[in-house]
Amino acid sequence: MFDLRIDGAIARLRLDRPEARNAVPLSGWGELAAAAQEAAGAARVLILSGIPGGVFCAGADISEFDRLLEDPAARARFRKAIRHGLDTLREIPIPTIALIEGDCYGAGVAVAMACDIRVAASGARFAITPAKLGISYPQEDVHRLVSLVGAGQAARLLLGAQGIDGAEAARVGLAEVHADAGAAEALASAIAGNDPSSLRTLKSAVRLAAMGVAQDEGQERAFDDLFGSGALAERLRAYRSRPR
Amino acid sequence: MFDLRIDGAIARLRLDRPEARNAVPLSGWGELAAAAQEAAGAARVLILSGIPGGVFCAGADISEFDRLLEDPAARARFRKAIRHGLDTLREIPIPTIALIEGDCYGAGVAVAMACDIRVAASGARFAITPAKLGISYPQEDVHRLVSLVGAGQAARLLLGAQGIDGAEAARVGLAEVHADAGAAEALASAIAGNDPSSLRTLKSAVRLAAMGVAQDEGQERAFDDLFGSGALAERLRAYRSRPR
Amino acid sequence: MFDLRIDGAIARLRLDRPEARNAVPLSGWGELAAAAQEAAGAARVLILSGIPGGVFCAGADISEFDRLLEDPAARARFRKAIRHGLDTLREIPIPTIALIEGDCYGAGVAVAMACDIRVAASGARFAITPAKLGISYPQEDVHRLVSLVGAGQAARLLLGAQGIDGAEAARVGLAEVHADAGAAEALASAIAGNDPSSLRTLKSAVRLAAMGVAQDEGQERAFDDLFGSGALAERLRAYRSRPR
Numbered sequence: 001m002f003d004l005r006i007d008g009a010i011a012r013l014r015l016d017r018p019e020a021r022n023a024v025p026l027s028g029w030g031e032l033a034a035a036a037q038e039a040a041g042a043a044r045v046l047i048l049s050g051i052p053g054g055v056f057c058a059g060a061d062i063s064e065f066d067r068l069l070e071d072p073a074a075r076a077r078f079r080k081a082i083r084h085g086l087d088t089l090r091e092i093p094i095p096t097i098a099l100i101e102g103d104c105y106g107a108g109v110a111v112a113m114a115c116d117i118r119v120a121a122s123g124a125r126f127a128i129t130p131a132k133l134g135i136s137y138p139q140e141d142v143h144r145l146v147s148l149v150g151a152g153q154a155a156r157l158l159l160g161a162q163g164i165d166g167a168e169a170a171r172v173g174l175a176e177v178h179a180d181a182g183a184a185e186a187l188a189s190a191i192a193g194n195d196p197s198s199l200r201t202l203k204s205a206v207r208l209a210a211m212g213v214a215q216d217e218g219q220e221r222a223f224d225d226l227f228g229s230g231a232l233a234e235r236l237r238a239y240r241s242r243p244r
Numbered sequence: 245m246f247d248l249r250i251d252g253a254i255a256r257l258r259l260d261r262p263e264a265r266n267a268v269p270l271s272g273w274g275e276l277a278a279a280a281q282e283a284a285g286a287a288r289v290l291i292l293s294g295i296p297g298g299v300f301c302a303g304a305d306i307s308e309f310d311r312l313l314e315d316p317a318a319r320a321r322f323r324k325a326i327r328h329g330l331d332t333l334r335e336i337p338i339p340t341i342a343l344i345e346g347d348c349y350g351a352g353v354a355v356a357m358a359c360d361i362r363v364a365a366s367g368a369r370f371a372i373t374p375a376k377l378g379i380s381y382p383q384e385d386v387h388r389l390v391s392l393v394g395a396g397q398a399a400r401l402l403l404g405a406q407g408i409d410g411a412e413a414a415r416v417g418l419a420e421v422h423a424d425a426g427a428a429e430a431l432a433s434a435i436a437g438n439d440p441s442s443l444r445t446l447k448s449a450v451r452l453a454a455m456g457v458a459q460d461e462g463q464e465r466a467f468d469d470l471f472g473s474g475a476l477a478e479r480l481r482a483y484r485s486r487p488r
Numbered sequence: 489m490f491d492l493r494i495d496g497a498i499a500r501l502r503l504d505r506p507e508a509r510n511a512v513p514l515s516g517w518g519e520l521a522a523a524a525q526e527a528a529g530a531a532r533v534l535i536l537s538g539i540p541g542g543v544f545c546a547g548a549d550i551s552e553f554d555r556l557l558e559d560p561a562a563r564a565r566f567r568k569a570i571r572h573g574l575d576t577l578r579e580i581p582i583p584t585i586a587l588i589e590g591d592c593y594g595a596g597v598a599v600a601m602a603c604d605i606r607v608a609a610s611g612a613r614f615a616i617t618p619a620k621l622g623i624s625y626p627q628e629d630v631h632r633l634v635s636l637v638g639a640g641q642a643a644r645l646l647l648g649a650q651g652i653d654g655a656e657a658a659r660v661g662l663a664e665v666h667a668d669a670g671a672a673e674a675l676a677s678a679i680a681g682n683d684p685s686s687l688r689t690l691k692s693a694v695r696l697a698a699m700g701v702a703q704d705e706g707q708e709r710a711f712d713d714l715f716g717s718g719a720l721a722e723r724l725r726a727y728r729s730r731p732r
Contacts, residue, residue: 020432068471075468094645116643134439134475136467142449144457150642151454152392156420158446159339160434176640190648195622202646205630210639214631223624224563227556231622313717319712378683380711386693387702395698396636399604400664402690403583404678435654456700
């Protein structure tokens with residue numbers, strides 16, 4: 001259900017199951033993990049999007065939920081499959097941008113939150129709906145939600161389960177940028193023009209900081225080492241010889 | 245000084261001491277704890293508000309502060325009474341909404357922050373004023389403030405001790421919704437229509453996440469178990485048979 | 489490169505190296521630390537600013553970076569000098585306000601983030617640019633950035649390395665106030681009128697909370713002790729005798 005294209009430095013991964021409003025079936029989470037890893041090996045930045053101008057992701061595929069009503073082992077498999085897909089996407093070393101142009105519901109919000117940056121277009125609509133169905137939301141994703149929007153907005157979104165649009169998502173911090181697909185492209189191009197080793201180190205620094213880490217020896221070593229990587233020398237030369 | 249009414253699934257708890265602008269005396273914190281627990285046993289969601297269209301809470305009752313000037317033991321009792329009232333409110337298992345329509349000062353802000361969600365109406369005004377009086381603010385409530393508004397806005401509010409209105413409160417994250425009493429009612433109704441077991445689990449998940457917990461076995465078990473609770477089966481049936 | 493003036497209760501520290509757009513050389517970080525400590529000993533609040541109406545700080549002085557390309561020991565010295573300057577500024581016990589009226593780039597953003605509160609004027613422009621040069625950003629400052637703007641905006645700013653203006657900075661949380669120099673002055677005056685012992689305790693409480701501390705015995709003791717400090721008695725008297 002994923003369509004991956006590599007355009008030079010930019011990988012474009014699209015959820016592509018329009019007949020189910022891009023709902024992700026159990027088998028989809030492994031596909032997401034595989035596609036994310038393939039993208040990380042082939043490009044400098046990833047844009048993850050849904051139907052162009054339309055639905056981003058309707059969530060987990062509830063047509064498969066009947067099995068979960070009766071089979072406890074299936075529930076654990078379901079939970080772990082989601083975790084594997086989302087954590088793999090989150091941990092690939094290249095920057096990731098989610099472009100949300102339409103509905104983004106339930107586990108679809110967790111897919112968007114597994115990316116580093118979210119661009120919400122004017123048609124975007126977000127809702128986190130497990131309380132409507134009588135189920136829960138993975139702790140890891142609640143934690144990610146709280147670190148993006150704070151405990152109060154997380155409570156509002158999870159307990160009320162009501163929808164918000166792209167402007168509201170940007171206001172509360174569920175999206176970093178409220179703009180259209182062109183803004184996601186421009187951001188991806190800017191990122192792709194930056195140094196790949198810097199990006200890898202900085203992405204890891206943000207990840208650590210979000211877990212509360214303010215000091216880290218690996219980051220100190222990377223900070224020192226990058227001065228000798230050759231990229232700085234080259235970029236300083238280019239900077240100094242630029243036309244003014 | 246608290247007036248509690250149960251209207252079906254919704255508990256309405258009002259601070260009701262208009263002659264003191266709803267300032268909370270030492271004895272009020274235990275009343276708050278008792279009323280919150282009674283509400284949790286009788287309803288699915290709690291709305292906490294002040295004088296309709298007016299003052300939410302002027303803070304702790306400073307007419308009682310003279311005793312604290314001389315008696316160290318009274319200070320510890322005062323600190324613990326506040327803690328007991330606020331922590332009990334915060335830990336009841338049903339969702340809580342604070343509706344702030346007027347002045348909300350000092351410890352009144354801590355009362356609002358002990359709720360899950362804050363709705364600030366156009367007449368709302370917030371100020372955290374201990375630095376004006378030469379006193380401090382409980383660490384637990386400073387922590388809650390920082391997790392809602394960030395360290396920078398927390399410093400601005402605590403060190404400057406100046407007032408902000410409801411729109412500014414929503415901008416900085418001290419309120420989740422900037423709208424009138426009707427919005428608080430609508431949110432409470434939406435929450436009351438959701439599954440109570442989901443709500444309890446999700447409220448606990450947000451609480452854990454705000455303390456930095458990204459993985460929790462109890463939450464994993466609850467995630468799995470809720471699929472078998474019967475609520476999902478019933479809600480799926482209702483969802484699938486809805487008119488389209 | 490720093491100009492410190494004490495005007496009664498307010499210390500004014502200006503970055504003053506206009507010929508280098510206030511870029512901070514290696515030697516500047518020690519000067520920053522010394523000036524911050526001098527200010528803390530002489531005033532109740534500090535305003536840190538750049539060229540009046542102009543550049544705040546262009547970052548670390550890249551004209552000194554050539555040495556870092558070849559000499560690993562120089563890199564560690566550079567990293568530690570920055571840390572010493574920023575951490576000293578951050579840890580002085582009086583409230584600190586950064587007033588940003590123009591460009592604030594790279595390590596200049598870390599200087600602003602080492603203050604308690606940031607006021608961004610209409611000409612302010614922020615960018616965190618190490619990814620453009622092929623280098624990194626100190627983990628401590630990434631952590632501070634994440635605690636101010638969240639992990640998503642931190643990723644956007646660090647990975648994209650693009651500029652944002654003062655209004656956007658206020659929207660995302662990189663500045664607490666979007667207003668001109670007069671607002672920074674008014675805030676400083678308000679702070680200077682508050683009780684110094686309260687301010688010291690509250691600044692420390694915010695610092696602890698930003699590190700995840702929700703309970704602290706030292707803060708409990710300070711909470712109790714401040715009731716007996718004499719300041720409350722005096723301020724209560726003034727409050728009660730105010731004209732109404």
